[in-house]
Amino acid sequence: MRYSANHKMETREKLLASSAASAKTLGFSTVGVDGLMKAIGLSGGAFYSHFSSKDELFKAIVERELAQSLDRLSGEGAMDQAKLARCLKQYLSMSHVEQPEVGCALPVLGAEIARSDEQVRDVAQTWVCRLHESWARVLGSEALAWAILSQCVGAMVVARMMAAPEVQQEVLESSRAEITLRLAGLD
Template identity: 30%
Template sequence: MARYGKEHKLETRRRIVETAGRRFKRDGIDGSGVATLMKDAGLTNGAFYAHFESKEDLVAAAVSAQLRDQRAWLDAVAPGRAGVEQMVREYLSPEHRDNPEQGCPSAALLDELARCADPTKQAYTESVLAFIDDIAARLAPDDPRSARVAVLSIYASMVGTLQLSRALADRRLADDILDQGVRNALAALDAVPEH
């Protein structure tokens, strides 16, 4: 007989994924050991393998969950293009830049995700494309697929802008990069055909 029910196991897994997602974004994937990740979740190392096959399995789960959260965030903004504009402004804000553990997994982890195994890359790809497709559906409701590559390119530019802003020691320049990034993203959004 199991000590804990299925609900408890699912809640424990969710807690591990959530705390690991924040830690990965703050310290990086390579900078976050299993012992630290489990301690963050209030668990022992031994409990890890009851929930995940490997650290890579946890990375895939955490990044997918983070991107699901981004989709929920997008659902909470205004409908249509106005909501996309709001999302761009919030994404390229000093608050987002200064709080990576609360923000986008792409901006915090893209370089490390590129070095992950194929299953993790596949989980990331599926999750990020779902987010991109949600944005594309707002911009081109009759044919979201027609806007997918354009939206993905705009997102890539936003991710890079945020990363560069985080890396600069000159705070004024870092803020200016964010402001220009907003203008660039909005101009690029204006060029996306509405179909």
């Protein structure tokens, strides 16, 4: 049975969304092709009509997820310090800690991206640099934009490592407070 091009695109998007959520929850390398396809109700063999390899899927996931992060963290409309502060507050939140499958890919997939081939790292670099450029324009400092971006990702990693919610909250609040002080110094 032949499927329409639209059906193939819809299936590919389902596979990307499902695989991204799985990767952000369990890690990308832990789930095989059969498991990824089973999650959307298809056989493992159907995978290769969408991607030539699992590495190609990972590259597509990285691009999709980081593009979405860029949209959420610098998004539509004029970016100013107030909007940046609101984005950072949402990013450094317990709901982001507790729901990695719907949050930023960097804290959960950063180590896997770093171990990936150059193509995956190039895709990640493109999107992270776009976010950095957006923040640097608002902050008036490339160095400060890198520092805040790195602190946010690091704070999420550390908060998720902690077992006690009160310690997770302390990590997030401390990071928000320090970033807020830096942003207040720009006025």
